[in-house]
């Protein structure tokens with residue numbers, strides 16, 4: 001038998017950062033030139049001898065596993081909180097203590113923004129630097145929504161998550177990242193489905209009924225559960241599952257959504273109420289709002305509210321808010337709109353999901369903000385018809401702004417833009433274009449919405 005050293009090439013590596021999957025990243029020194037290495041379970045500052053598993057055919061980049069650790073473990077190494085850590089792939093940074101995570105997140109923003117700021121993370125013209133990352137109020141139990149895949153786990157119906165890059169279902173019972181109610185209702189839905197004889201959908205065999213379960217929990221401890229099933233799912237059995245879930249007095253409603261799609265989409269079509277109500281009352285930016293099955297809502301509501309408040313401050317700073325005309329593009333349920341309107345600005349909200357727009361309009365009316373909020377269903381690019389505006393806030397999905405939206409921002413009357421981004425790389429691309437269009441960056445503040453993960457939210461203010 002050849003030894004590992006004979007069969008696979010060995011190199012020494014020191015990690016200097018973490019990738020999104022929680023692998024240590026460092027440069028190897030090799031006679032053929034340096035390569036970027038990705039190594040599981042190697043934290044920044046740790047060294048190891050690694051064996052190369054896979055080499056990119058296009059770039060000087062490789063993936064490797066540790067053969068022998070060299071030197072001391074990082075003082076920032078910690079025990080992951082979740083029992084499924086390493087298998088579930090959901091929170092791949094849990095083995096790094098929280099201050100280290102925050103430093104890595106800032107470094108990720110600085111690296112991504114290098115095309116805008118240069119390597120040091122400081123804007124040359126204005127000396128604006130990337131601020132320290134604002135920590136999440138809670139490191140664990142912060143996620144108020146869980147999406148679970150149904151499948152067979154050890155011969156029983158289970159609700160969990162796919163392992164990274166596979167369709168192997170991992171049991172996520174005891175996940176510490178979701179609010180306790182979310183995990184409790186996941187467990188209740190799982191045992192109710194098993195007791196009713198509901199079978200999980202098995203893609204390969206194209207058999208079974210239950211595909212996903214979505215659990216939403218409010219801050220005051222109420223829950224909404226959505227059973228996503230194939231349309232052939234037996235009505236009586238699904239109703240029995242709903243009754244059993246609704247037996248928990250904290251459950252506001254249980255819904256059924258039929259989904260026969262083959263593209264992996266979670267939701268498809270309208271939800272039907274099987275028990276209780278179609279929505280559950282929560283608050284966004286301090287305003288009461290009815291949350292339904294499908295609308296996008298930030299999963300960490302406490303930190304989302306902190307971001308909304310900061311965005312409103314940056315948007316209105318030094319201005320008379322009552323005379324300010326603002327727009328909130330990609331508004332979702334309107335956390336930013338409600339924060340701006342509560343500060344007495346007039347706001348046009350644009351969002352393509354009609355149910356989110358309806359929920360926002362009703363929430364604004366209920367809070368006495370109806371005359372300051374004009375919520376419109378439409379594409380972000382319809383901003384071009386927004387009329388006279390002083391400030392525009394954009395909070396697009398990870399892929400960032402379309403060229404139509406960038407063009408509309410540059411052509412608008414707005415003196416300020418506040419860009420809230422969950423994708424540092426697309427943010428960098430868009431900031432270059434906005435700067436070319438006449439804006440100057442004066443604030444860059446990252447926030448941590450998802451402890452334990454590589455995700456980082458960045459708030460950037462630009463002014464003409």
Ligand SMILES: C[S@@+](CC[C@H](N)C(=O)[O-])C[C@H]1O[C@@H](n2cnc3c(N)ncnc32)[C@H](O)[C@@H]1O
Pocket residue numbers: 296297298304330331332333334335336350351352353356378379380381395396397398422
């Ligand atoms: C990152 S979320 C932000 C939502 C909201 N600002 C918040 O904090 O909850 C992006 C939102 O943009 C919406 N969206 C995505 N593409 C859009 C488009 N082209 N036009 C309008 N809205 C869009 C999505 O439905 C989603 O609600």
